[in-house]
Amino acid sequence: xxxxxxxxxxxxxxxxxxxxxxxxxxxxxxxxxxxxxxxxxxxxxxxxxxxxxxxxxxxxxxxxxxxxxxxxxxxxxxxxxxxxxxxxxxxxxxxxxxxxxxxxxxxxxxxxxxxxxxxxxxxxxxxxxxxxxxxxxxxxxxxxxxxxxxxxxxxxxxxxxxxxxxxxxxxxxxxxxxxxxxxxxxxxxxxxxxxxxxxxxxxxxxxxxxxxxxxxxxxxxxxxxxxxxxxxxxxxxxxxxxxxxxxxxxxxxxxxxxxxxxxxxxxxxxxxxxxxxxxxxxxxxxxxxxxxxxxxxxxxxxxxxxxxxxxx
Numbered sequence: 194x195x196x197x198x199x200x201x202x203x204x205x206x207x208x209x210x211x212x213x214x215x216x217x218x219x220x221x222x223x224x225x226x227x228x229x230x231x232x233x234x235x236x237x238x239x240x241x242x243x244x245x246x247x248x249x250x251x252x253x254x255x256x257x258x259x260x261x262x263x264x265x266x267x268x269x270x271x272x273x274x275x276x277x278x279x280x281x282x283x284x285x286x287x288x289x290x291x292x293x294x295x296x297x298x299x300x301x302x303x304x305x306x307x308x309x310x311x312x313x314x315x316x317x318x319x320x321x322x323x324x325x326x327x328x329x330x331x332x333x334x335x336x337x338x339x340x341x342x343x344x345x346x347x348x349x350x351x352x353x354x355x356x357x358x359x360x361x362x363x364x365x366x367x368x369x370x371x372x373x374x375x376x377x378x379x380x381x382x383x384x385x386x387x388x389x390x391x392x393x394x395x396x397x398x399x400x401x402x403x404x405x406x407x408x409x410x411x412x413x414x415x416x417x418x419x420x421x422x423x424x425x426x427x428x429x430x431x432x433x434x435x436x437x438x439x440x441x442x443x444x445x446x447x448x449x450x451x452x453x454x455x456x457x458x459x460x461x462x463x464x465x466x467x468x469x470x471x472x473x474x475x476x477x478x479x480x481x482x483x484x485x486x487x488x489x490x491x492x493x494x495x496x497x498x499x500x501x502x503x504x505x
Contacts, residue, residue: 197325199280199303206321210314212282215289215304216297236318238311241269244276247318251285251311258290266292274300284311327377327385328451335396336374336386336419338367339476343386343419345374346472348427352462355398357427360469362396367416368406371396376421378451384421423479424448424457425472
């Protein structure tokens with residue numbers, strides 16, 4: 194079960210959101226946990242029916258609570274803390290009501306405040322928690338932005354991954370990561386790939402050493418992150434154990450990453466083959482397939498039509 198402390202959440206977002214402590218009791222003990230792939234349910238506006246782990250209270254929420262008095266107010270506050278929130282954040286610059294603060298102290302619930310708007314706080318923290326609490330793994334390869342699609346290039350050592358990446362960069366595509374790619378499942382059907390900070394902007398090419406792609410090709414040659422959509426595996430021909438490539442692949446290949454099947458294409462590597470052109474064509478063809486246009490299927494249907502016409 195992935196988790197993070199409220200103290201770390203404050204440290205990572207204090208400057209961006211202007212978060213200040215009202216009460217830090219329990220901030221190192223209580224944790225935000227994610228039992229599913231949806232981090233959006235962890236933080237949100239006041240919700241007493243489906244409580245968020247982090248309850249955000251702005252002007253409207255406090256106006257709702259202030260609408261109760263006496264025993265009614267006591268019951269609302271008791272109901273609020275019965276869900277055991279991990280933290281309370283007061284937004285819009287509002288002051289925390291004394292009864293809520295007293296209850297938070299009694300329940301050991303940390304309280305923060307900010308002048309930022311509720312919607313901005315919720316949006317920022319949802320994205321932050323999606324990254325922080327995401328299931329993650331790492332893959333060896335080169336991660337590229339090719340025609341707006343996140344493409345992971347894999348293959349055995351010496352297959353030419355880095356050389357292919359360098360040619361793709363020279364053709365206007367972007368580098369995300371070389372050698373080690375950190376992949377996180379930030380949503381139910383979304384995998385995001387990033388570069389480890391130590392390797393950011395660098396690409397190792399045999400014979401040339403380590404190249405700083407940002408310095409050589411400029412800011413537009415690198416990307417901070419991309420959603421993974423396609424795996425392209427480079428397979429050297431003549432290698433023992435290698436599966437012979439189908440000339441006309443009729444079945445889609447996939448590889449499981451963090452429980453998600455990811456489309457995979459195998460490109461045989463041989464002398465004289467322009468891998469950059471082949472990879473670009475594979476990406477363009479995959480984009481067409483996402484739009485419902487399948488060239489292989491269209492060719493087979495045309496062939497079957499000719500055969501039926503010949504029989505008639």
